[in-house]
Amino acid sequence: MPVHLLGINHRTAPVAIRESVVFEPEALLRALPDVLRIPGVTEAVIVSTCNRTELYAELEGDAGRRVADWLSSWHSLGEDVRRCFYTLDNARAARHLFAVACGLDSVVLGEPQILGQLKEAYRAAEEQSSVGPGLNRLFQQAFGVAKQVRSETGIGASPVSVAYAAVVLARKLFGGFNRHTALLVGAGDTIELAARHLHRQGIRKLVIANRSLSRAADLAAQFNAEAISLAELDERLAEADLVITATRANTPILGKAQLSEALRRRRRQPMCVVDVGVPRDVDPAVAELEDAYLYTVDDLETVIEEGWRSRRQAAAQAEQIIDFAVEQYERLLRTLDAVPTIRALRGDTEKLRDEALEHARRLLQAGRPPEEVLEQLAHTLTQKFLHGPSTRLRAAGEDTDTDLIAAAAELFGLEEHPARED
Numbered sequence: 001m002p003v004h005l006l007g008i009n010h011r012t013a014p015v016a017i018r019e020s021v022v023f024e025p026e027a028l029l030r031a032l033p034d035v036l037r038i039p040g041v042t043e044a045v046i047v048s049t050c051n052r053t054e055l056y057a058e059l060e061g062d063a064g065r066r067v068a069d070w071l072s073s074w075h076s077l078g079e080d081v082r083r084c085f086y087t088l089d090n091a092r093a094a095r096h097l098f099a100v101a102c103g104l105d106s107v108v109l110g111e112p113q114i115l116g117q118l119k120e121a122y123r124a125a126e127e128q129s130s131v132g133p134g135l136n137r138l139f140q141q142a143f144g145v146a147k148q149v150r151s152e153t154g155i156g157a158s159p160v161s162v163a164y165a166a167v168v169l170a171r172k173l174f175g176g177f178n179r180h181t182a183l184l185v186g187a188g189d190t191i192e193l194a195a196r197h198l199h200r201q202g203i204r205k206l207v208i209a210n211r212s213l214s215r216a217a218d219l220a221a222q223f224n225a226e227a228i229s230l231a232e233l234d235e236r237l238a239e240a241d242l243v244i245t246a247t248r249a250n251t252p253i254l255g256k257a258q259l260s261e262a263l264r265r266r267r268r269q270p271m272c273v274v275d276v277g278v279p280r281d282v283d284p285a286v287a288e289l290e291d292a293y294l295y296t297v298d299d300l301e302t303v304i305e306e307g308w309r310s311r312r313q314a315a316a317q318a319e320q321i322i323d324f325a326v327e328q329y330e331r332l333l334r335t336l337d338a339v340p341t342i343r344a345l346r347g348d349t350e351k352l353r354d355e356a357l358e359h360a361r362r363l364l365q366a367g368r369p370p371e372e373v374l375e376q377l378a379h380t381l382t383q384k385f386l387h388g389p390s391t392r393l394r395a396a397g398e399d400t401d402t403d404l405i406a407a408a409a410e411l412f413g414l415e416e417h418p419a420r421e422d
Contacts, residue, residue, distance in 0.1 A: 003138060004064050005093035006071060006085060007054035010107055013084035015050075021075055023048035025124075031074060032128040038066050043132040045125040045139065049117050051107055052100075056093065058134040064089075094138060094329045098322045101146035103155060110155035110311045115146050137332065145325045152321070155314035158307035162246075163193035165300040165307070166274040167201065170242045173272050173293060181205040183240035185233070185253065187215045190246040190276055192222075198242075199223040207240070209233055211247075234258060238265035243273045245281035256285040263291050276300065352384045 008021050023031055028046055035044040035055070040063025047054045057067055064087060072082055088096050096105070101118055103110040122139045125131045131139075149155060159165035174180055182203050184191045187210040198206060206225035209232065210216035216227035228236060230253065237243070237258060247253060254273070259282075263271060274295045275282040287294040360377040364370065389408065396404040408414075 002059050003090055003093045003134065004057050004059050004067065005054060005088040005096060006057075006064070006067050007052060007088075007096075008081070008084050008086070009052035009054070009105070011105075012086055013081070017081055017084055018051070018053070020077065020081060021048075021053040021071070022050075023053065028121075028124055029128060032125055032130040034074070035067070035070060036130055038063060038070050040066065043135045044130045045121055045135055047100075047118060047121040049114065054100075056097065056135060056138070058132065090333065091326055091330050094141075095322060095326045097138065097142045098145045098325055101142040102149040102318050102322065103146075104315055104318060104322075108160055109308070109315060110160070112150070112156050115143070119143065138329070141325060141329060145322060149314075149318040149321055153314040153317040155311055155318055158310035158314075159303055160307045160311060161193060162276050162297065162300055162304070163190050163244075164197055165303040166194055166244050166276060166295070167197040169274060169295055169300070169303065170244075170272045171201070173270070174241065177201050177203040177242075179204055180241040181207065181239050182242040182244065183207045183209060183236065185209045185230075185243065185245040185281065186247040186277075187212065187219050188246055188248075191244070192219060194244050194246075195219065195223045195225065199225075205239075207236060209236070234261075237262040241269070241271060243271065244276065245274070246276045247281050249277065249281060250279060252283045253281050254286070255283045256289065259286045259289055259292055263289060266291075274300075349385065353381065356380045356384065 008018060010018065023046055028048060031046060032044055035041055035046070035057065040060045041057050042060060043058035045056045047056070055067060055071060057063075059067075068082065068085060068087075071077070071085075075081075097118075099105045101115050103112060103114055106114055118139070122131065125135070159168045170182075171177065177198060180203065182198050182205070184195055184198075184206070187208065191208070195206060195208065206220070206223055207228060208216045208220045208225050209228045209230055210219075211230050213227060213229045216229070219225070220227040233254070237254075238261075240262075243254070245254065259271070259273070263269075268291050270291045270293060272293045272295075273282055273286060276297050278297060280296065282294060284294075286292050356377055359380070360373050363373045363376070393405060393408055395401075396408075
């Protein structure tokens with residue numbers, strides 16, 4: 001059964017348009033059963049994130065246009081939005097889903113978050129019973145491809161954002177975070193991303209300092225962190241093994257004297273300081289301190305460029321894995337095309353078998369010798385099984401249909417055609 005994809009993403013529409021097609025979680029649970037009411041739609045999964053809304057469906061007949069009409073109606077979309085839609089079918093839809101699962105179609109190449117979002121979308125469809133064998137096969141293969149790409153290419157291993165690069169640099173210094181404390185100064189997007197990366201990598205303790213204590217508290221609540229004000233920096237600085245700063249201050253908020261005193265209280269244990277502020281948040285003279293390791297935005301840019309280069313190389317390897325996966329998917333679809341014929345052949349054969357077996361039982365009950373009944377059963381089965389193919393092959397010979405004769409020879413494993421009788 002054909003797989004159909006209808007979608008809109010960051011490549012085809014700006015956020016002002018994409019946001020009009022988003023499905024909130026509660027709306028998604030209502031939408032999935034409604035999609036199944038479209039004539040010709042038998043299965044459906046809806047993926048809705050900030051960067052894409054994609055509807056995967058198994059269709060009977062030509063229902064693709066009705067799916068687009070349904071999506072437009074659900075969100076009251078105009079023609080200007082519909083022009084941003086893209087549609088893909090079968091192998092092309094599978095290739096797209098595999099690329100999405102691997103992070104190859106993301107704003108940030110190789111980002112892992114989309115795989116979790118795909119799994120959530122699939123689970124939601126399962127809860128609403130809108131997934132059947134077709135989309136189950138497709139999505140399970142997509143999850144397997146993504147796992148293979150992650151394990152074999154390292155596409156997500158290299159930093160490609162300032163926040164991630166800062167965390168990677170610190171990890172190289174400490175070797176891990178399970179015994180360390182991080183102090184983040186600021187509460188903007190960069191600090192939030194840094195907090196998320198550190199939290200995922202098991203930082204022992206996280207402290208967020210900001211001029212607005214309420215903003216710091218809101219951010220800290222997301223990551224089981226502690227919020228403090230900038231006025232408490234001097235008191236708490238010595239606790240930090242890692243300091244990441246990203247504020248909009250016009251003058252440095254951390255000076256050499258402050259860091260020197262903190263290091264003295266730390267008994268010369270090393271401190272990693274990553275300053276991603278522009279203008280800089282940390283006095284450059286801090287780099288002169290023996291146990292302070294100071295990195296700036298310029299240092300991170302080198303790491304990020306190396307990360308992009310590494311991810312582009314990994315993406316090329318991922319494409320090869322996806323190519324092979326698409327071939328497997330196409331082969332599976334071709335196999336499924338033969339299933340109805342195989343099922344019909346088996347059904348007809350079993351019917352002939354049951355009829356012949358019932359006749360043999362009646363002969364035995366009538367007192368006929370078992371050996372005679374077995375011989376007649378074998379003869380009857382052979383004649384019944386071969387009657388249809390033999391009749392068609394004779395007709396093919398009369399019509400010089402050599403293709404059918406050759407196909408029959410291959411189907412029944414006949415290596416050579418019998419010699420023609422005079």
